[in-house]
Amino acid sequence: MSTQDRFFIDRLAIVGVGLIGGSLALALKEAGCVGEVTGIGRGLPNLNLALELGVVDKITRELEEGVQQADVVFLATPVMTIPDLARRVLPAMKPGAILTDGGSVKGEIVERIEPYLSGEVAFVPGHPIAGTEKSGAAAAFPTLYRDRRCILTPTERTPAAATALIRRMWETVGSEVVVMDVDKHDRILAAISHLPHMIAYTLVNAVGSYDHFEENILEYSAGGFRDFTRIASSDPAMWRDIALSNRQALLEMLERYENFLGELKRDIAAADGQKLFEFFLNSKTLRDAIL
Amino acid sequence: MSTQDRFFIDRLAIVGVGLIGGSLALALKEAGCVGEVTGIGRGLPNLNLALELGVVDKITRELEEGVQQADVVFLATPVMTIPDLARRVLPAMKPGAILTDGGSVKGEIVERIEPYLSGEVAFVPGHPIAGTEKSGAAAAFPTLYRDRRCILTPTERTPAAATALIRRMWETVGSEVVVMDVDKHDRILAAISHLPHMIAYTLVNAVGSYDHFEENILEYSAGGFRDFTRIASSDPAMWRDIALSNRQALLEMLERYENFLGELKRDIAAADGQKLFEFFLNSKTLRDAIL
Numbered sequence: 001m002s003t004q005d006r007f008f009i010d011r012l013a014i015v016g017v018g019l020i021g022g023s024l025a026l027a028l029k030e031a032g033c034v035g036e037v038t039g040i041g042r043g044l045p046n047l048n049l050a051l052e053l054g055v056v057d058k059i060t061r062e063l064e065e066g067v068q069q070a071d072v073v074f075l076a077t078p079v080m081t082i083p084d085l086a087r088r089v090l091p092a093m094k095p096g097a098i099l100t101d102g103g104s105v106k107g108e109i110v111e112r113i114e115p116y117l118s119g120e121v122a123f124v125p126g127h128p129i130a131g132t133e134k135s136g137a138a139a140a141f142p143t144l145y146r147d148r149r150c151i152l153t154p155t156e157r158t159p160a161a162a163t164a165l166i167r168r169m170w171e172t173v174g175s176e177v178v179v180m181d182v183d184k185h186d187r188i189l190a191a192i193s194h195l196p197h198m199i200a201y202t203l204v205n206a207v208g209s210y211d212h213f214e215e216n217i218l219e220y221s222a223g224g225f226r227d228f229t230r231i232a233s234s235d236p237a238m239w240r241d242i243a244l245s246n247r248q249a250l251l252e253m254l255e256r257y258e259n260f261l262g263e264l265k266r267d268i269a270a271a272d273g274q275k276l277f278e279f280f281l282n283s284k285t286l287r288d289a290i291l
Numbered sequence: 292m293s294t295q296d297r298f299f300i301d302r303l304a305i306v307g308v309g310l311i312g313g314s315l316a317l318a319l320k321e322a323g324c325v326g327e328v329t330g331i332g333r334g335l336p337n338l339n340l341a342l343e344l345g346v347v348d349k350i351t352r353e354l355e356e357g358v359q360q361a362d363v364v365f366l367a368t369p370v371m372t373i374p375d376l377a378r379r380v381l382p383a384m385k386p387g388a389i390l391t392d393g394g395s396v397k398g399e400i401v402e403r404i405e406p407y408l409s410g411e412v413a414f415v416p417g418h419p420i421a422g423t424e425k426s427g428a429a430a431a432f433p434t435l436y437r438d439r440r441c442i443l444t445p446t447e448r449t450p451a452a453a454t455a456l457i458r459r460m461w462e463t464v465g466s467e468v469v470v471m472d473v474d475k476h477d478r479i480l481a482a483i484s485h486l487p488h489m490i491a492y493t494l495v496n497a498v499g500s501y502d503h504f505e506e507n508i509l510e511y512s513a514g515g516f517r518d519f520t521r522i523a524s525s526d527p528a529m530w531r532d533i534a535l536s537n538r539q540a541l542l543e544m545l546e547r548y549e550n551f552l553g554e555l556k557r558d559i560a561a562a563d564g565q566k567l568f569e570f571f572l573n574s575k576t577l578r579d580a581i582l
Contacts, residue, residue: 129511149511178511191498191508192516199490200519201574202555206548207482208577217482218581220420220440220469225483225581228491228522231515232578236571243559243567254556257497258549264493265545268534276534280527283492286499287523290509290516 007168010035013070015063015085017041017050019132020102021076022140025055027173030142039137040066050137064092072169075101080241083112086123095120098162102128104189105245106153106182114157122162125153127185128175146174153182183249190249195257197239198250200232298459301326304361306354306376308332308341310423311393312367313431316346318464321433330428331357341428355383363460366392371532374403377414386411389453393419395480396536397444397473405448413453416444418476419466437465444473474540481540486548488530489541491523 012028014021017039028034039056040063041047047059060066067073067089075082075089082103089099090113099121103109106125117123130148132139150170154163167177180188211217221229243250267275303319305312308330319325330347331354332338338350351357358364358380366373366380373394380390381404390412394400397416408414421439423430441461445454458468471479502508512520534541558566 187501188508188511191501192512195498196494196516196519198552198555198559199494201571202548202551203487203490204574204578205570206544206551207486208574209551210478210482210544210547217479218577220479221483221581224522225487228487228519229578231519232574234571234575236568236575239571240564240567244562244564247559247562251556251559253497253501254552254559256501257493258552258556260493260497260500261489261545261549261552264489265542265549268538268542268545271535271538273531273535276531277527279496280492280525280530283495283499283523284525284527286509287495287520290512 007033007165007172008035009033009072009169011038011070011072012036013038013040013067013073014056015040015067015073015075015089016077017047017056017059017137017140018076018135019139019144020128020130021074022050022055022137023130023142023144024074024076024102024128024169024173026140026142027145028169029054031172033169033172038066038070046137050140053137053140055137055140063088067092068094070094071097072165073097073099075099075103078238078241079103079105079109079245082109086113087116090116090118090121090123093121098122098124098165100124100126100166102126103245104193105186105242106151107186107249108245110153110155110182114155117157122159124158124162124166125155125182126166126170127151127153127189128170130175143174145170148175150175150177151185151188152177152179153185154179155182186246186249187252190246190253194242194246194250195253197231197234198243198254199257200229201239204229204232298324298456298463299326300324300363300460302329302361302363303327304329304331304358304364305347306331306358306364306366306380307368308338308347308350308428308431309367309426310430310435311419311421312365313341313346313428314421314433314435315365315367315393315419315460315464317431317433318436319460320345322463324460324463329357329361337428341431344428344431346428346431354379358383359385361385362388363456364388364390366390366394369529369532370394370396370400370536373400377404378407381407381409381412381414384412389413389415389456391415391417391457393417394536395484396533397442397476398540399536401444401446401473405446408448413450415449415453415457416446416473417457417461418442418444418480419461421466434465436461439466441466441468442476442479443468443470444476445470446473477537477540478543481537481544485533485537485541486544488522488525489534489545490548491520492530495520495523 128150328347329349419441
């Protein structure tokens, strides 16, 4: 594995060969920056498909065996499973190798993995902000990470060289890498991703419950409502895990949101046109600035 | 004006020749179902443009004069202006003519217009559920209403023949017409349109305020957040007016929504994975059913 001139990973192990893990493998292969890719998973049908599609070069269901030779191990499984997998993987990895992950919440993962670090294997917590509604090896494609952000949250226990190598890996597949504090990552994600999902789920439940004693209100939903609530169709198990893993930051954002909602409600109840106009205008100004 | 076999409006007056009014004129012209269309407005540049583009056949800034000969008058101006315009228009209209509107809130409009009905002119409250982000005569296009819903909310003061004619008018331009109670209309719109706008405005303000002491959180917003908050870029004055006009139904929906949000927050705080899963699953099930 050379970190100097040309970026190359001799042996890469992907734990969880789905959209996230499979797309990284495909992108690195396409860039000619990886030697052998081992796909590790529980389900044989998906592993066989990954092999058949050329997403990976070898497959195994044996976690410890699969990571032994790897220079880089990428954990691309659901966020709740990452700490336990890391604990099993770390003692099996070779000295000097790097463990990284793609979990969308970082605080809990770091907290639960760091006690198990021996110093021989580096851990670089990561979060490529990319995805589609699809999953499984068949959903993987090499351009998933192009022009997307990837956040790395190294701690004081992460060797700088390991962070540099993982940064180069994500840059190689086209991402803009941002390095930040674990807590900041979790607050940002709570604000721009986790809170919106909570809001969409809540809106659909609230309108749906109304429907129970009125007549088919949801039936009247036009394109706007359908677009707005699209994210409420996301995987409930995944979002349960995210909500649990990022509880603290999410509760803080929810409280802030509730306060603004309360303000808006009071302004509507008071029929305060001037305050409503300012509330909406301020939001429009902020929103237009990120267009 | 024949309501029997072939549908035809001899003289139509459109008050407010923008996207909504202009598109109705264009669609009826394209269908060959209208004789002369008079465009009425305050701004000469927009009226001249409407004339030039063939959206209308005549233009005037004199409201009472413009509606005198009309068989049907369509008020397509901002929701707050409709009652006052109706009060001025009604005495000027000829006996047997029909007044209708496109306001997105119906209760307040009906309440404020009905006392001024003399019995000689019928009023059919309506709401074509269509629109784009654009406005003005140049934004009008004949297929705006195709395959969209149009809600009519006749009251006991509305002659059935007048409702039937306005129904045919909207069907002629491709809409599916639904007739319902004024209150039901306002509750449905509060649920599927007004509440989502309030939520989007609130979300952007909450996240934006967080930004004031953190670093540029909105800058990290990926496509998902931008899509979800798109409606927070809507016209603040229009939404102030809608929030004020539909206050009661909107407050009711906001309260319901707040209750669900409180439940979700409690489940997150209690780390109740089972309840969170059920909350998200219920929402996904409801949402997938309206796909």
